[in-house]
Structures are given as C-alpha cells and as structure tokens.
Amino acid sequence: MAYSVDKVVSALSNVTHPGFNNDIVSLNMLSDIKINGNAVSFTLTFQKSTDPMIASIQKACVKALQTYLDPNVQVQEIKIESLQKIETAPGNVSKVKNIIAVASGKGGVGKSTVAVNLAISLAKLGYSVGLIDADIYGPSVPKMFGVENIRPEIKSGEKDDIIVPVTKYGVKLLSIGFFVSDKDALVWRGPMATTALKQLINQGEWGELDYLLFDLPPGTGDIHLTLVQELAVTGVVIVSTPQQVALADAIKGIAMFRGDKVNVPVLGLVENMSWFTPAELPNNKYYIFGKEGCKKLANDMDIPLLGQIPVVQSICEGGDSGNPVAMDDKSLIGVAFRELAEHTVHEVEKRNKSLDPTRRVQMLKTK
Secondary structure (H helix, E strand, O other), X not given: OOOOHHHHHHHHOOOEEOOOOEEOOOOOOEEEEEEEOOEEEEEXXXXXXXXXXXXXXXXXXXXXXXXXXXXXXXXXXXXEEEOOOOOOOOHHHOOEEEXXXXXXXXXXXXXXXXXXXXXXXXXXXXXXXXXXXXXXXXXXXXXXXXXXXXXXXXXXXXXXXXXXXXXEOOEEEEEHHHOOOOOOOOOOOHHXXXXXXXXXXXXXXXOOEEEEEEEOOOOOOHHHHHHHHHOOOOEEEEEEOOOHHHHHHHHHHHHHHHOOOOOOOEEEEEEEEEEEOOOOOOOOOEOOOOOOHHHHHHHHHXXXXXXXXXXXXXXXXXXXXXXXXXXXXXXXXXHHHHHHHHHHHHHHHHHXXXXXXXXXOOOOOOO
C-alpha cells in the first residue's frame, strides 16, 4: 500500500488533544511528515514540554495510523518539540545550570546574610556555586566573605576583558565592591548601575556551575528588571522577617516575580530573625519581630517556607569578621542554613521537573 502525506494527515486528524478538545491537525501540532516505504515519522509540537498528555497522544497516533491508514504501518519516530524553547544563556554563563535570585521587599531583613550563607551551604553540600553581589549601591558580599581588599584578576578576551571571580569557601564571587573604595558612596544613575551588573554577569569567568546566586538590592527596580531581561532566572528566594511591615513589602516582591511580564517562579520564602536565642540560653526563643509571620504568608500565597533563621549573636559576628556562620555546619545556626540549602535544592529540582524553563523578559520599546 502506497502512503501519502495527505493520507497520513487524514489518519492523524482522528487524534484529539483532550486539553483543547480539538484534533492535533487543527491545532497545528503536526509537522515534518516523512514516509519511507511503509515507515512513517513525524513531529508533534506541544505548547509545553511538561504537557501531561504527550505519552497518551503518541500512543493514540500509532493506533490512528494502524486503524485509518494501514494495520501494518511502522511508526519509525514521533519527535516531540515544545513551543517554549530553552534559551541559550548569554555571555559566560552558558554553562550555569540554575540561576537563583535572592530578593527582599525591603532593606534590613538580612537578605545578604541569607544569600551568603545559602551559597556557602550549597557549596558544602557538594555543589559548584557562584554568587554575584547585585546590590550595586550597597555591596556587602566582599566584607562578609573577608575579601574586601582583594581585586579580581582581569584577563584579555576576544571581545571584552574577562573578570576572574574571587573564590573563597568554595564559592566564586563577584561584586562591584571589588572595584570601588568602601569609603566612597556610589552616586550612579540607573543606566550606570545596570551596566555594571551586566559586566559582572557577562564578563565573569563563571565556567560550569550548578548554582549562580544573585544577591539583589531590596525592593523592585532597575536591577531586578535588568536581571530578568539579561538571564532566564530559574527561580527566586524571597527573604523577610516575620514583622508585618516586612511581610507587606515581601508580598510586593512576590507579586513582581509572579506577574505575567516577569513570570519567574518563586521557590519559597525564608523567614529571617524568626526569634532571638541568647547564647547563654540556647533553648529559649523570644519572638521579638512577631511569631511565624512568614509561615502564615507562605500558606496564604501557596509557596514553600524554605527555612526559619533565628537571631543569634554569631550571625552578626560572622558577617563582620568574614567568617559566615554556615562554615560551622554543626552549630544550631549552621544546621539551619544547611537545611535551607537542602530545601532550596529540593524546590529547584521540583521546579525543573514540573515547569518549562524560564524565558528572559522582553521589554517592548515605546516611541
């Protein structure tokens, strides 16, 4: 029996996608039909690579060809494609597997402390990790790692200079703080700050990384938009204290990333300064900023609570001395950050299995 493309199309028009209540031909899912004797191959294009009907529709196609074309037909290949393609990361971050933003709605909630200790905890779990200090106006990562007097090596590249990240505690670091005096105030307009961030991203020699974290400035502004335009961000971790004022701003941050124009998955919420525990009374908890505010918010907004970090003196001392508390993973606070890292890894893996890759934000130019 001689097959033709029209006959193959006619047979496959009997296959319906249950989610759209229409056949795959009418939905323009069918393409690239090839016929070699009694062997047929073709491509099916789904809107999402995670479409739960992919396997059943493949089986339905084989059955339809056997029923309406020829019982002896050989289905050589059914290639599956998705309308949402994985975007190739620009510059020197093409070998980074996951890009994680650490953000907060307001300042003073310990976002940088969380970002630094999360990065170190991920490295101690065996992952290759990088951290970009994207808080351009208030860089604090160099001091928290004890490397504020170090200047990164600059190498000549084919197009631009390449910046070699500073490595400490198993984490590759870049910050604008490496290139300016800590005694000088950065008085930059928005475009200057965003250009600096792009240089840290695209000129950094990042190599292969499991995780590249971004310590974002508080609020929602130019730096946040530049990041989601420049890179396809895997997900965001939101940091807040349990205080109602901080939670109100955290809600705004979550709304920005979840919005249709940005559409970056929120991996979860970190409650910092959950309670105060004095060193001399390690079993006591004093809820000085309110109790479980982030836990309630996480439940209300249907996002995971990744961890609760207490207020202890060693966090402040570690940040000031350049010896972050996550280095001591046997201490109470070190365990808290290790668990935060483990929960973050779990949510990233869950996100990557269930959702399509994030797409970079395309901003339309207006006249």
